[in-house]
Amino acid sequence: MPTNLTPAFARRPAAVTAVLGAAWLLAACNPHEPPPVAPAARPVLVAPVQQAPLGGLAFAGEVRARERAELAFAVPGVVREVRVDVGATVRRGDLLARIDAAPQQAQLASIEADGRRLQALLDEARRREQRLQAARESGAATEAEWTAVQAEVKAAQEALAAAQAQRTAAAWNQGQTELRAPFDGRVSLRQLEVGQAVGAGTVVVGLEGRGRELWLTVPGSLTLSTGQTLALQGPSGSAESRVLQLSSRLEAGGSRRVLVSAPETWPTGEAVSVQLWPRDPAALALLVPLRAVQMDAARPSQGQVLRLPANSAVPERVEVMLGALQGDQVEVRSGLKAGDQVVLAGAQSLVAGQAVTPVSRLR
Structure with a gap:
């Protein structure tokens, strides 16, 4: 009879399985087992x-003169004289430039000669009217003749009035051949040279006068109102200011254009970076x-x-x-x-x- 070498517990698999299962359950229900560890605090x-303040950051603005003008000749012509350059200081009424006035002078002379001719015709018609009036009172002139001479006088008066209006216009055109400063200021733009042909309405000289103002682009959510007091920080230091105008519509990106006063000494014609600090706590x-x-x-x-x-x-x-x-x-x-x-x-x-x-x- 052969010897059986199989271990004893191998011949009782069901009992062994039961014992192992019970041991696992006891381990799982062990009241001394520590609870799950919570994640550590992370930095x-x-x-x-x-x-x-929303305005406490830098905004780009453009300083310009409050009193400014872009000057142009009202009539076309060829430039004959230029007396100023950019940066020049001028007084009100100073001559800045002149175009050739010969065409306007010739037109004015022609209209004046025509006016003198029409005046002579009117004087002659009035003399006939006076003679005919005396004849009419003595019965030597008919009503038809009287009516005709009155019509002649009226026509001569109307022709002379039209010529006088033309003369006024021609004299005005002649006066527009000179460009003069409308106020005291500084020349900021010059776009003409002697011998250059310029058209009517073409800007040739820019003039800056008194006062300074500053254009800013600020967020549309910034609380501002016309007349509100502000503080500006610019290249020349700090200055107190106030809002002059607010744009009624928002620009791209929800920004808004704001016009504020600026110090008289700030330079014009260049972009500057300023600090805008609203003094309104609501801002x-x-x-x-x-x-x-x-x-x-x-x-x-x-x-x-x-x-x-x-x-x-x-x-x-x-x-x-x-x-x-x-x-x-x-x-x-x-x-x-x-x-x-x-x-x-x-x-x-x-x-x-x-x-x-x-x-x-x-x-």
């Missing part, structure tokens, strides 16, 4: 929501870094941020209403308040409900 970069806005906002592609004016509550280490997702862009920051119109901490970096690795360790700068 995230945070920044506070800041309150600042203050909440600004957050743009990278803290998750934009909504379907609704460009809305987005989400991760805000860290004051008494919690777990960030919460907040819906915000967005306003104007200010460089690398964006205006937040609702959903946050000044001083709130928002997550800038590190949110990608967070899980729902995970605590964070806020840091203000990256090492």
Whole structure:
């Protein structure tokens, strides 16, 4: 009889399986087993929501004279004299340039000669009228003759009046051959040379007078009103100013054109960078870094941020209403308040409900 070498427990598989299963259940239900470990707090970069004037950033503006003129000849002609150049200071009434007046002088002379002829015809018609009136009173002239001479006098009067009107127009044209300064100022533009033919209405000289004003392009959400006091910071220092005019429509990108007063000493004809600080507290806005906002592609004016509550280490997702862009920051119109901490970096690795360790700068 052969010897059986199979282990004893191998001949009782059902019993062994039962014992192992019970041991596994006991291990699973062990009250001394430690609970699952929560995810460790992760460091995230945070920044506070800041309150600042929307205009507290640099805006591009164009300084120009409040009193200015673009001068042109009212009649065409050939330039015969130019007395000024760019930068020249002029007084009111000074001669700036002159075109050839010969055509206007010839026209005026012709009209004046025609006027003298028509005046002579009118004088002769009036003398006939006087003679005929005496004959009519004595019965030597008929009513038809009297009516005819009266019509002749009236026609001569009308012809002379038309010639006088033409003479006035010709004299005005002759006067337009000279370009004179309408006010005291400085020449800012010269676009003519001696011998050049210029057309009527073509701007040839620019003149700047008293006063300065500044054109700015600002966000349409900026609270401004006509007459509001402002403070400007320009290349020549700081100055107080006020709003002169607001454009009634928004430009591309939601911006608005604003005209404000500028210091008399600021240069004209060049673009400058200024600081516009509204003194109206209502113009203050909440600004957050743009990278803290998750934009909504379907609704460009809305987005989400991760805000860290004051008494919690777990960030919460907040819906915000967005306003104007200010460089690398964006205006937040609702959903946050000044001083709130928002997550800038590190949110990608967070899980729902995970605590964070806020840091203000990256090492």
